[in-house]
Amino acid sequence: MHERRFDPAMAGKLDAPERKTWLPVEAVLARLALQPDLAVADVGAGTGYFALPIAEVVGASGKVYAVDVEPQMLAKLQARVAESHTVNVHCVHGEASATNIPDSSCDLILMANVWHEFDSHPAVLGEAARILKPAGRIAILDWCADLDSPPGPPKAHRIAKRDVCDLLAASGWKVLYIADAGMFSYLVMASRPD
Numbered sequence: 001m002h003e004r005r006f007d008p009a010m011a012g013k014l015d016a017p018e019r020k021t022w023l024p025v026e027a028v029l030a031r032l033a034l035q036p037d038l039a040v041a042d043v044g045a046g047t048g049y050f051a052l053p054i055a056e057v058v059g060a061s062g063k064v065y066a067v068d069v070e071p072q073m074l075a076k077l078q079a080r081v082a083e084s085h086t087v088n089v090h091c092v093h094g095e096a097s098a099t100n101i102p103d104s105s106c107d108l109i110l111m112a113n114v115w116h117e118f119d120s121h122p123a124v125l126g127e128a129a130r131i132l133k134p135a136g137r138i139a140i141l142d143w144c145a146d147l148d149s150p151p152g153p154p155k156a157h158r159i160a161k162r163d164v165c166d167l168l169a170a171s172g173w174k175v176l177y178i179a180d181a182g183m184f185s186y187l188v189m190a191s192r193p194d
C-alpha cells in the first residue's frame, strides 16, 4: 500500500458522526442530479458513506456498483449492505483503472475523496469512459488543496480542482460545473468524451 492510500485501520473515521457536519451527504447528493433508475458507480466506495444513500435515491430499479481495491474495506461495506437489507448495491473488488464493471453500463461515476490516492489519473479516466454510457457523467469530489483542514490528508497529497479540470479537459471531458462540497472539499462534474 502506498503512502497516499487510505489505511483500512482508519475506516471508523469515515463514519464518524462529525463527518456529517463538514461533509453533509444530502448536500453532495443534491449536486449529483440523481434520479430513480440510474446506474451509479461509486469508485473508492470505502464503507459506503455515499454508496448507501445513493442506493436509496436510485431505488430498486436503479443500481450502485460500489468498487474498492482494499478487501478489508469491501468486507466492511458488504457487512453494511447486508445489515441494511439493501438490494441494489453490488460490491465489486476492483481498481479504479480496472473496475470489473461492464462496458457502457453507468450513468454516473462518483469518486469521492480518492482522486488524490490514484497513481495514474489518465488510466482512471480511460476506465471511466469505458464503463459510462455515452451521455454519462463523472463527479470528482476531493480535498481543497489550499486549505489546512485537520480531517483530511496532508496538503502535499492534495490535488487542486484546477488541475483536475485541466486534466479532464485535456482528455476530452467537458467540465459541467465546479462546486464546493461541504467545508473542505470541491466537486467537479464532467461529461464523458464523445
Ligand SMILES: C[S@@+](CC[C@H](N)C(=O)[O-])C[C@H]1O[C@@H](n2cnc3c(N)ncnc32)[C@H](O)[C@@H]1O
Pocket (backbone or CB within 6 Å): 005, 006, 014, 043, 044, 045, 046, 047, 048, 049, 050, 067, 068, 069, 070, 073, 094, 095, 096, 097, 111, 112, 113, 114, 117, 118, 119
Ligand atoms: C478516503 S476513502 C473514501 C471512501 C468514500 N469514498 C468516502 O468518501 O467515504 C478512499 C477509499 O478508496 C479506496 N481506493 C484507494 N485507491 C483505490 C483505487 N485505485 N481503486 C479503487 N479503490 C481505491 C480505498 O481503499 C478507500 O476505501
